[in-house]
Amino acid sequence: MASGAMQEEQVKLLGIWVSPFVKRVEWALKFKGIEYEYVEEDLTNKSSLLLTSNPVHQKVPVLLHNGNPIVESLVIIEYIDENWKQNPILPQDPHERAKARFWANFIEQKITEATRTALVTEGEQQEKVVKELKEAMEVLEGEAAAKLNDKTLFFGGKNGLGYVDIVLGWICNWVEVIEEVGGFKVLDPQKQPHIHKWMANFVEVPLIKPTLLPKEKMVVYFQMVRQAYLGLAAKK
Amino acid sequence: MATSDVKLLGAWPSPFALRVHIALNIKSIDYECLEENLLAKSQLLLQSNPVHKKVPVLIHHDKPICESLAIVQYIDEAWSSAPSILPSDPYDRAVARFWAAYIDDKWFPWLNGVANAQGAEAKKAALDQVREGLVVLEEAFGKCSKGKDFFSGDRIGYVDIALGCFLGWVYVAEKRNDVKLLVEDKMPGLAAWANKFCEDGTVKDVMPDKDELLEFANMILEARAKLNASSNN
Numbered sequence: 454m455a456s457g458a459m460q461e462e463q464v465k466l467l468g469i470w471v472s473p474f475v476k477r478v479e480w481a482l483k484f485k486g487i488e489y490e491y492v493e494e495d496l497t498n499k500s501s502l503l504l505t506s507n508p509v510h511q512k513v514p515v516l517l518h519n520g521n522p523i524v525e526s527l528v529i530i531e532y533i534d535e536n537w538k539q540n541p542i543l544p545q546d547p548h549e550r551a552k553a554r555f556w557a558n559f560i561e562q563k564i565t566e567a568t569r570t571a572l573v574t575e576g577e578q579q580e581k582v583v584k585e586l587k588e589a590m591e592v593l594e595g596e597a598a599a600k601l602n603d604k605t606l607f608f609g610g611k612n613g614l615g616y617v618d619i620v621l622g623w624i625c626n627w628v629e630v631i632e633e634v635g636g637f638k639v640l641d642p643q644k645q646p647h648i649h650k651w652m653a654n655f656v657e658v659p660l661i662k663p664t665l666l667p668k669e670k671m672v673v674y675f676q677m678v679r680q681a682y683l684g685l686a687a688k689k
Numbered sequence: 690m691a692t693s694d695v696k697l698l699g700a701w702p703s704p705f706a707l708r709v710h711i712a713l714n715i716k717s718i719d720y721e722c723l724e725e726n727l728l729a730k731s732q733l734l735l736q737s738n739p740v741h742k743k744v745p746v747l748i749h750h751d752k753p754i755c756e757s758l759a760i761v762q763y764i765d766e767a768w769s770s771a772p773s774i775l776p777s778d779p780y781d782r783a784v785a786r787f788w789a790a791y792i793d794d795k796w797f798p799w800l801n802g803v804a805n806a807q808g809a810e811a812k813k814a815a816l817d818q819v820r821e822g823l824v825v826l827e828e829a830f831g832k833c834s835k836g837k838d839f840f841s842g843d844r845i846g847y848v849d850i851a852l853g854c855f856l857g858w859v860y861v862a863e864k865r866n867d868v869k870l871l872v873e874d875k876m877p878g879l880a881a882w883a884n885k886f887c888e889d890g891t892v893k894d895v896m897p898d899k900d901e902l903l904e905f906a907n908m909i910l911e912a913r914a915k916l917n918a919s920s921n922n
Binding site (some may be wrong): 509518521523524525527528529531532535536547548550551552554555558559592 | 740749752754755756758759760762763766767779780782783786787790791825
């Protein structure tokens, strides 16, 4: 143990392999070069650590920093950014920060939530949410077209990856899978050329590439989730 | 700072716009308030918030900032001198952001759901859910306030603003449904906090009158009911 070294930080992440919310936090930790211990939870048999760390929602991800729990993926990412100053995730300028938070919020409310709903619904209900999802992708495509070009590959701007990239990144691995399982289509390279270019660049980032998950395994998992929700809905 | 440097596009019944009024008051910032007619939105609003076309929008040095909590954080960061709205410690900030997210993502949709609930059973379930959320927030208040007046301690802060803006609408739901939501014996901390919040110097002059809000809500909800009835025929 080196003397005069920084106080040893104990960082633990409770997650499940297939959660896009957990993946975001992993990306943020890797981006900052933070060493952490990953603990795979069994959500059918939640650990007492998970239940005591997140009593309100009982969900992953949970970040434990020196025993203190932080929950909700976007809250965790901001915590990581504020606590470890190297490699900033959010921009420094307050106005740029506000814009980054605005887009993170937009993605969460209009794309993440809608995709989750499209996974677990069918018929008219699913059609409605897929339509909203397509509209949201159009708005995001507009922002991508305005922000990104051959010199600026990511929403983080000249610094490379940033908050919005980390918050949006899950679409690269998850949307195709959920489209297949749910039987709908929102991704369209013709209608969303800038988003697709961004996706192609994102998955090639050295810290991102090794974290991508095998699609076949994800399809099996999400098929199970869809069946469970539709089965529950049929009983009502 | 010149008044025209800071503009707030708001609407008097909007709890989200109220958050921004309070944040600006905490920092003693002079600002111009532009009242929007939400049925006839101004060009400035449509240009400043093309994605959502909603209030509030803060315009600072001609640059728009949207989404109430993003605006409140912007105010805290752009005017960084005391008093601060968010705590300085990263962990305390994470706790504050957690509760603000709980309020916006879980509790407020439940409150909103009361008006949309059809039938006595659904209404009761919706009201029960709001009350259960308040019990969770009562516990949060106990932990965060540590015996002081507000979630943030001695002064109004981020979570106080996030929740307090809805107090007028809680009153509306209570009156319209003839129930108590903020029940003093179940939520003594929040009940006391609610009074102190409404009386605070940064809130008093910008919070809409509760009975005016009730009148407004009655008007809107009756109009909506008529619209639904006619479209169902």
